[in-house]
Every structure is written in structure tokens, then in C-alpha cells.
């Protein structure tokens with residue numbers, strides 16, 4: 001625990017749990033036989049083979065295999081093909097399993113775990129309706145409420161718990177978008193939690209509440225020096241560059257990002273009132289230039305001109321289909337993206353309102369798009385035979401397929417975070433971020449279609465083994481190196497503090 005920080009001493013429980021999380025692969029020293037993962041996975045020179053699975057590489061040049069092996073050495077994939085001979089290597093038996101890249105989430109507010117399902121009905125803002133969806137709402141209760149009463153230990157346990165939960169669900173890479181950078185100590189707690197989680201993450205340095213002592217965006221220099229001296233780490237850095245913070249702030253943030261070589265992420269939500277500033281920036285009147293280092297989140301309600309200019313500039317877009325649909329961001333702009341030849345990555349966004357597993361993201365993306373396109377086609381005819389089943393007119397958008405949403409949830413995420421040289425596909429030379437999904441399970445067997453089974457049938461219970469940079473982090477259904485009971489108690493204590501500080505009653509049936 002070379003990077004242990006003083007703030008951790010404020011909670012002995014947190015410290016002990018964190019030490020466990022970074023202790024490396026546990027288990028008996030000689031653990032190598034049945035029932036245990038190969039020894040010292042992820043360590044330099046250590047080799048093992050994932051043998052006999054249905055391999056979906058997500059790399060067209062590597063392809064798919066009904067049955068193949070994946071050889072890993074240290075943190076990298078060495079080979080993907082049938083019948084690999086490696087006498088000295090450990091073995092993970094993957095028969096009956098789907099072997100594919102870990103999922104990538106390009107926008108998740110990890111800090112909000114203590115408020116899970118608090119806004120199960122909630123909208124972004126109060127719409128004056130007096131309905132249960134208007135109050136409580138995201139603007140008043142989360143951003144202007146809970147977020148402001150987070151202590152450093154709250155940031156730490158919320159982010160760690162969210163990260164472990166997603167790791168358990170097969171999400172091996174995340175962009176953390178946590179707007180709790182109220183002080184350098186809050187920031188350090190967030191980064192420490194991402195490191196202690198033991199998965200790949202892009203730490204998004206977004207704003208805090210602007211209190212005295214907050215140093216956004218200039219603190220990016222310190223953060224980069226202290227935590228991210230090399231670009232070769234499991235946790236990397238992205239700059240938050242929200243346009244709604246006003247020109248004076250965002251121009252500084254974007255300039256610092258480019259000086260430091262960081263990508264820039266920003267929310268773009270028409271219903272939040274952001275369209276005018278996006279139009280100005282797209283026109284070149286915003287004092288910043290959009291480029292391929294930009295990741296825009298949501299892009300609901302944006303003008304055609306802004307879309308066109310962002311596409312031409314090579315900017316990327318992350319969509320949070322279920323959240324956009326339920327919280328009134330606007331219709332997820334997937335048809336606009338198809339029209340422009342763009343593809344999104346996927347965001348889980350906020351667990352105040354929706355679970356953060358990748359299966360929910362993929363299925364929602366696919367069903368939402370197909371609902372719209374299917375109705376477009378039906379509307380060419382009438383509900384009355386013989387016009388009840390029209391042939392799609394020329395120009396009708398293609399229906400999304402399971403392959404499409406799998407690409408969104410893996411390789412597109414890697415590209416949008418600038419990590420596609422390291423993860424997103426099972427490609428020799430890349431780091432081994434891999435999930436083994438149980439295709440023999442009650443909800444999946446018999447296996448007839450690998451991409452179809454993953455998207456149509458699976459859920460987090462099928463995520464059996466999870467590997468990050470060669471290291472086994474979940475083994476046969478159990479997360480390794482995490483005392484989850486203890487961490488849950490820490491999270492509950494944090495939740496209790498936060499509700500008390502908000503003067504909100506805890507009502508389990510509200």
C-alpha cells in the first residue's frame with residue numbers, strides 16, 4: 001500500500017478493507033489445482049491458458065471461435081486460437097463458457113452509491129407537476145444536495161463499492177464522472193478508491209461545489225503529477241470540461257487538458273438548457289475547439305448543426321439509454337448517430353435511478369432503437385391486412401443487432417477513452433481484460449448463438465470469472481480480495497451520515 005494517504009486513517013475499517021483490496025490474488029500459496037485460479041495471475045512472466053471456451057474476440061482480424069484458447073502472459077494476451085500448446089502454463093477451464101472482452105462503461109457517477117434507488121422515479125429536475133417523479137429529483141437532491149455533504153471517506157467507500165459491484169458484473173473499465181471534487185483531499189480519495197478497486201478506470205476530474213479550497217480546474221496539474229506520472233497505469237485521467245460551468249471556467253479546463261494531454265468529457269443535455277452553449281461552441285464562437293479528444297455525454301436535444309460539426313471534428317458520444325429515457329434527458333439520439341455514421345459507447349450514469357450492469361445497457365439500447373424503427377416501418381402501412389407488414393422504405397435506419405450493442409459496450413468504449421490500444425478486444429498484444437460468461441446456466445442453455453445469448457439472455461449472475469490486466473479479480477462467481485460485508489457496513493455508515501446531513505428521513509417505502 002505504497003500510496004496510502006492520511007485520509008484513510010480516518011476510518012480503520014476502510015483502511016483494512018482497502019489493504020485487502022490491493023493485496024494481490026489471495027488464496028493458499030500453492031493454490032493451483034481445481035477450484036483455484038492459476039497462481040499469481042497478472043504478474044510478469046506468469047502464463048496461463050483459458051481453455052476450450054466459445055471465444056468472441058470483438059476484433060474482426062482475430063474473429064470468433066466455437067472453441068478456442070486464450071494464452072495470457074503477465075498482463076497481456078499472447079495468443080487467441082484453438083489448441084494452444086503451453087506446457088508450462090496454468091489452465092482455466094472455459095468449457096461451456098463464453099470468453100469475451102470485459103465491458104466498458106464510459107460514464108458512471110460512482111460516488112452516488114449510497115443513494116442507490118433513492119430516485120427510482122426521479123426526473124432530472126422538478127417539472128412543477130407535484131408528482132412523485134418531480135420530487136425528489138436529481139438536480140435538487142443529488143447535485144445540489146447529497147453531493148455537497150460528502151466527506152472524503154464517503155467519496156472513498158462509495159466509489160470503491162460501486163467499482164467492485166461493476167467488476168462483479170463484468171465491467172472491467174469505467175470512466176468515473178464524480179462531481180465531488182470539493183477539495184484536493186476529496187479528489188485523492190476518489191483516485192485511491194479507483195486504484196484499490198483493481199480494475200481499469202479513467203478518473204474523470206470534474207468540478208466540485210466550488211467551495212473555498214476547491215481548485216478545479218487548476219488542481220489537474222497536481223493530480224497528474226501525483227497520481228498519473230505514466231500513461232501506462234491501470235487508472236488513467238480524463239478532464240471534465242463542462243460547458244455549463246461558463247466560458248471563463250471551461251476554456252481554462254479545456255486548455256489545461258490539452259496542455260496535459262488529457263481527453264475531455266462533458267455532459268450535453270438539451271433539457272438541462274445546454275443547447276445554446278453547445279451551438280456556440282460548434283459554430284466556433286465558444287472559445288474552444290472541438291476535436292477527437294472530446295467525449296460528449298447524452299447529446300439529447302442538440303441541433304443538427306452541432307451534430308454535424310461535432311461529427312466532422314471527430315468527437316465521440318456516450319449514450320445512457322435507460323437513464324435518458326427515464327429521467328427526461330430526451331430521446332437517446334441513436335437514429336441521429338446512425339444517420340451521421342457515428343456509433344456510441346454506453347453509459348450507466350447513475351445508480352440513484354438505474355442499475356449499472358452492462359446487460360441492462362445493451363438490452364435497453366437495442367429495444368429502444370428497434371421500437372422506434374419498427375414503428376416507422378409499421379407506419380408506412382396500416383394496421384389492416386394486407387398493409388399490416390410493409391417492406392421498409394429506402395433510407396429506413398437499420399435495426400440494431402446484438403453485434404452492434406456488443407461493439408458499443410466493448411471496443412467503442414475503449415476507443416472513446418483512448419484505451420483501444422490496450423483493451424476492448426481479445427487481440428494478442430493487448431492487456432487481458434476478459435470475462436467468462438456461463439452459457440450452461442439455467443437462464444442460458446442450450447447455447448445456440450453466442451452474441452445473442454450475451455445480449456438477449458444473460459445478466460450479472462452469468463458473469464463467472466473476471467480478469468483485469470491478466471489478474472483474476474472474480475473467480476467462479478466470487479469477487480476476490482474484497483471483504484464485502486465490511487465494505488457494505490462502511491457504505492451503510494456513509495449512507496446514514498449523508499441522510500442525516502441532508503436532514504432526510506430514511507424511508508424504505510417512500
Ligand SMILES: [Zn+2]
Pocket residue numbers: 107109177267297349
Ligand atoms: Zn452524468
